[in-house]
Amino acid sequence: MTDRDQYTPGPASGAEVRKDGQKWTLILVRELRQSPEKVWQALIDPAQLREWAPFVVDGSLGTVGTTVQLTWVGASGPLETTVRQADAPKLLEYGDIRWELEAFGGGTRLTLSTNINRRFISMGAAGWHIALDVLDYLLSGTPISRIAGGEAMKLAGWQRLNAEYAEQFGVEPPAWPTRTVQEG
Numbered sequence: 287m288t289d290r291d292q293y294t295p296g297p298a299s300g301a302e303v304r305k306d307g308q309k310w311t312l313i314l315v316r317e318l319r320q321s322p323e324k325v326w327q328a329l330i331d332p333a334q335l336r337e338w339a340p341f342v343v344d345g346s347l348g349t350v351g352t353t354v355q356l357t358w359v360g361a362s363g364p365l366e367t368t369v370r371q372a373d374a375p376k377l378l379e380y381g382d383i384r385w386e387l388e389a390f391g392g393g394t395r396l397t398l399s400t401n402i403n404r405r406f407i408s409m410g411a412a413g414w415h416i417a418l419d420v421l422d423y424l425l426s427g428t429p430i431s432r433i434a435g436g437e438a439m440k441l442a443g444w445q446r447l448n449a450e451y452a453e454q455f456g457v458e459p460p461a462w463p464t465r466t467v468q469e470g
Contacts, residue, residue, distance in 0.1 A: 290430035294443045295419060298450035301411045312410050314398045316418045320425045322387040325394045326375035328425060329385055338420040340413060340434035347380055348372050356381060359435035408452035408459050413438055415447060 304311045318325055328334040330348035335341070344364075345354040350372045355364035371379040378385040382401040387394050398418070402410040416438050423430045438444055452459040 289423060289428050290433075293419070293423075293430055293433075293441075295412075295416050295441070295447050298411070298415065298447055298454055301415070301451060301454065303407055303455050308404075310402055310404045310407055312398075312400050312402045312407060312414070314411065314414050314418065316396045316398075316422070317390060317393060318396055318422055318425060319393040322375035322389055322394045324425060325387055325396055326378070328421060329378055329387075330372070330374075334424065336432065337429055338417055338424050338432055340417050340432070340438075343367070347378060348374065354380075359432070359437075404457065405460060407455055407457055408448050411451035411455070412444055412447040415451075416441065416444070 300315045302313050304313065326348075328338065330346050332343050332345060335343060335347075341356050341358045343354040343356050345352060347354065347369050350369055352369045352372075354367055354369075356367040357364040365381065367381045369378070369380045371377050371384075375387050377387070384399040386397040386399075388397075389395075396418070398414060400410070400414070413434065416433050420430055420433055433441060448459050
C-alpha cells in the first residue's frame with residue numbers, strides 16, 4: 287500500500303474568507319517543514335507543479351512579466367497568465383493567485399490568497415487543502431501525485447472537508463445533481 291492509498295485529508299483548518307462586495311478571496315495558511323527556498327521552487331517549477339498543483343503551466347513562474355499557458359485540471363483549455371510579482375523566496379503572484387512565504391520555525395509559513403466565486407468557496411478550500419497536503423508530501427520526499435478536480439472529489443474525506451469549510455464560511459455547499467440508475 288502506498289502513502290497515496292492511505293491518504294485522507296485532515297479536518298478543515300487554516301482557512302478564511304475575505305469579502306469585498308461581490309469579490310471573495312479564499313486565504314489558506316499552511317506551515318511546512320521545508321525552507322522558503324525549497325517551497326519557492328515547488329511554486330514556480332512546472333515539473334514540481336505538475337506533481338501537486340491543480341493546474342499545469344508551460345513555463346517557469348519565477349520571473350515577473352513571464353507569460354505562460356496555465357491549464358486547470360478538468361478545464362477545456364489553457365489561460366494565458368502573466369507573472370505580476372516574483373520576489374524569491376517571499377512573494378509570487380499570477381492570475382488570481384498570490385503566494386506569500388515566510389521563514390517560520392525552521393520551515394515556511396505559506397499563505398495562498400485566491401479570488402473565487404462565492405458559490406464554490408467551500409469546494410475551492412477543500413481542493414486547495416488537498417493540494418497543499420500533496421505539496422507537503424512532495425517536499426518531504428514522499429510524493430503521492432496530484433489529487434485535483436474530479437479525482438479529488440472522489441477521495442474519501444472530500445465531501446466531509448467540503449462540508450466543514452462550508453460551515454466554517456457560513457455558506458451552503460454546492461448541490462450537485464445526483465445520478466440515478468434507470469431500471470428497464
